[in-house]
Amino acid sequence: MGPLVILVARRIALGLLLLLAVSVLIFIGTQILPGDVAQSILGQSATPTALANLRRDLGLDDPAWLRYFRWLFGVLTGDLGQSLANGQDIATEIGHRLGNTLFLAFWAAVVAVPLAILLGLVAVRFRNRWPDKLISGVTLASISLPEFFIGYVLIFLFGVKLQLFPSVATVHDGMSLLEKLNAIALPVAVLTLVVLAHMMRMTRAAILNVMQSAYIETAELKGLSAFKVIFRHAFPNAISPIVNVVMINLAYLVVGVVVVEVIFVYPGMGQYLVDHVAKRDVPVVQATGLIFAAVYIVLNLVADVVAIVSNPRLRHPK
């Protein structure tokens, strides 16, 4: 396992380096946002003295590189600073929101990933026959519709007409797990519909690719059932592209769901970020940007590592 550990360690080190580079980009990005921070905090009626005082208090007079390192040091020691808009500690606030976002993403993934892979396997088993066409048709239709549209349709059907699930998915601490799951049923359904097609199509394509191989023919000639051939022989060799696409979709579930959050009134990271961008609340924007970047990098790292582990050729490079 020696070379594998080194390989994984190298990947992690690269990931950290990338994160550092991203942190520089985020910092530069927030610096070139138009508008003065002190001015946007104090509003139009601020006096010049008050502005100068606030700039000094926030350390805005220091050169940018110094502010960057001060911020970076804070982040490394777990101090994300305070929100400029309401003075709350960012780490606590984000912790709450991130927890909610991960909760929603987790349950959406629990439903979507197995379902997508299963549907992909079924599609391969019955390829070019009606189950395959039905699965492809439905999933492609659901990915082609904008998510807010799917959201409104589900709200109308299940929230308003049938009243099976709540249309407002706000979760809070006073709720039991079951209540929370009931609350997020509709957003989970929407997210599932949105990410299903991508993963399903990739599973189907990857396995079909493997199905061309000679050893599959051997398996078939041995008289194995079609499903066993696909699941036991073809699937393991198709894992690495599938994992890649699954990870991309998981990352999307964490960082890209602001529209779903707004429609279902779900207190996640997306809405939080948008609110603070509107108020030019730079520390919050930096912190959320960094977290989103970290999510992407970590998930891609996982995908890479899984791909390496599942592929002997990558595991034992010449």
Next chain:
Amino acid sequence: MSKELEYLSRKVVRGLMDRRAFMGRAAALGAGATMATGLLGKAAMAAGAMKGGTLKAGMQGGESTNSLDPATWASDVPIAFGRTWGEPLVEVSPNGDLDFRIAESVEPSADARTWVFRIRDGVEFHNGKTVTAEDVVATLQRHSDENSKSGALGIVKGIADMKADGNNVVLTLDSANADLPYLMADYHLMIQPGGGMDAPDAGIGTGAYKIAENQPGVRHAGERFANYWDADNRGHADSVEITVINDATARLAALQSGQVHMINRVEPKVVRLVKRIPGVSVKNVSGRGHYVFIAHVNTPPFDNRDLMMALKLAMNRQEMVDKILQGYGSVGNDFPINAAYPLFPEDIPQRQYDPEKAAFHYKKSGHSGSVLLRTSDVAFPGAVDAAQLYQQQAKAAGIEVEVKREPGDGYWSEVWNVKPFCTSYWSGRPVQDQMYSTAYLSNADWNDTRFLRPDFDKIIIAARAELDPARRKDLYRQAALMVRDEGGAIIPMFNDFIDAVSDKVGGWVADPSGGMMHNKALIKTWLEA
């Protein structure tokens, strides 16, 4: 007493009829005003605010940047939540009277420069302390400090001296102001223990509900405060909840599916559909808020009076109300006051759409080329449509208006009050003086039409000090005429506030000061069993 009157009074109490209409019907039935009012009070008690349950509102206007510090409030959710846990000295009742809260009474000196508020005995903060005159003074002091960034700074900065005197708070003003008690009704001025100096966002007040949960931009909840001083009239539900639902469709769905009992800001274009939903009723009230096309009258070409008049005459107000507000509003007359204000000058003729006269003034102005109008969706709902509609209306008068759509982000800092001609809105103020002082005095904080007229300032300041209502009304009439004929505001319409409420809610009384009963719905209404 006639059966009909009784029936009508119950209708008012259930919010199916407004107070003014009731008084009209009562007069028609031959009942005197005193009797009618008495009847109304009786019905309100008889319908018997039911106690208990959890009253839930779904509201637009909350962000995760909101704070519990009253000085920072600017949007509906923090204000509505604030009214559940805090109270100012006084409030303005739906019919425009003072409703005494922390203050029990108020007395002006003869020259309206010194005002004495008597603090109500035995009002308790949520932390168990009793409200004292010192708490009130400290609160006002905190808001008059520039560092507090209070939205009420403009209101309290005219107070030269404030001091506690036993149970009284004595305010001495820089100059006389007959409307001072109304200014104290401002929602920023929630009385906090020690003025909130140590912890402005502690969320401790004297309101009917204690804060149970505060998640800015997501959800706010309160539970009944056992020692609330006015428990007979307010705080009927055991607990209240506000869920922030900024998406209009989601808000309506939440009401329809019964997850909330009331929602604010129903879009005019869907009102017809909402009225068909069983178990839900639409509550609209014409308020003091208005949509406005703002021109800087000190900047060319708008400093040309003939051009300004041409632009005003080229506005088809009725069409604006019909098409932009779908009829849920009333036409404006180019001054920022309507009949919802006390001392409204009702004899000023309504300005009509007159393309020929507009063309005459336009020609006389000597202006050539197009007039650039900036607009954005955030200026008011339908602002871009309104600008384009105006473009067509002006075309009939031979005036070419060029409409430029600006991004919503930054509109209030880069365009409004900066560029010479743009669309905007004003929410109303409780009294005329406050509206003019905020936006039309030469030294006003937001003089967005650059109306710099010493003669106008003199009228407003004279009216402020005038205690005789008849003379005061006449001064306001002069002021209105000046703004209407020489000012830079083209005011096509006053918008209605439109809420939608479940039939389970009792005690709804529309309030022209704002939507959601001026954000007091959660404390004043109740759940019917």
